[in-house]
Amino acid sequence: MAWSTRELADLAGTTVNTVRHYHRLGLLEEPERRYNGYKQYEVRHLVRLLRIRRLADLGVPLGQIGAVAGAGDGAPQALQAVDAELAASIERLQQARADIAAILRDGAPADSPSGFESVGSRLSEADSSIVHIYTRLYDEQALADLRAMVETDDDAVKDEVDALAPDADEETRESLAERLAPSLAQNILDYPWLSDPASHLSKSERVTQSTFVEAVTELYNPAQLDVFARAGIRANEQVSALRAAQAAAPQDGGGDRA
Structure with a gap:
């Protein structure tokens, strides 16, 4: 079984442009081409693409996926760093939601200073x-x-x-x-x-x-x-x-x- 770039992208739940981007970064090996010049992807390409997507969904930067993929020695440290960044992002998002709730509750301007939402309309x-x-x-x-x-x-x-x-x-x-x-x-x-x-x-x-x-x-x-x-x-x-x-x-x- 061989897939075209579009078919591979559809199977992996991504886009043709994303697949091409992974090729440019060296994350995904270029497959052989058919006699008509079209790429023909195999199961190993699909699996590699799915692994890349999994790590990207976890928040691993594309530049670190090569080092993290598989059971490399640097994987735990890289994932711990990603986890810390995600925790910081969650904290920022939670604070943003709390600020938005205060702005809506108190009828304050949307650009009220941080922490002053409750008195923003008085400024x-x-x-x-x-x-x-x-x-x-x-x-x-x-x-x-x-x-x-x-x-x-x-x-x-x-x-x-x-x-x-x-x-x-x-x-x-x-x-x-x-x-x-x-x-x-x-x-x-x-x-x-x-x-x-x-x-x-x-x-x-x-x-x-x-x-x-x-x-x-x-x-x-x-x-x-x-x-x-x-x-x-x-x-x-x-x-x-x-x-x-x-x-x-x-x-x-x-x-x-x-």
Whole structure:
């Protein structure tokens, strides 16, 4: 019995182009040709093709099939490497499904930053962009804290800052800064690492600082940056005053005992 390329491909559940590709890679031996020039494949070609397809279905890269086929000494190590890659792929797919479920559940934009799906609909275009950048600069704990900050944001003040015109007047800027400062101060108290984030960086301090400066300068207009700067100064002043008051307060020693 002899098969043509198309017949062989059909038997193996693949395509003519795939069979030809295996020939080019040297995985499948070229058969003899009939008098009319057509290839004539035999059982050994079919078996070899089925073995190749089996290994490919397991995830073995085509470049490693020659070494893995049969009972070669390198087969266990190669299969273990493939298994590790498959496990990583499964983990990525499971995470993707979880993220998609969160996006659909919360009605968040499809391109919400990873881990921020539950608050994605509350982020402005600029805020979403900056959070995307933060995911490359900070560790998982810091990102979890940032998500918690978004969840407790004062939406009214945030919406006004988002809508602030580049040429907003002094009174408007000052008012927004005053109203934004308390939530910033609370964040500093709740998450002390904000004052010294070095231990939560996934990149170097130099890269983080330069990237942050470039990002906020491009993503926010001058008036918004001015409000952030003023609010940050006031927030730190409020935190310092509160800590000073706490340090000066008398400690409760339980009173004198008779």
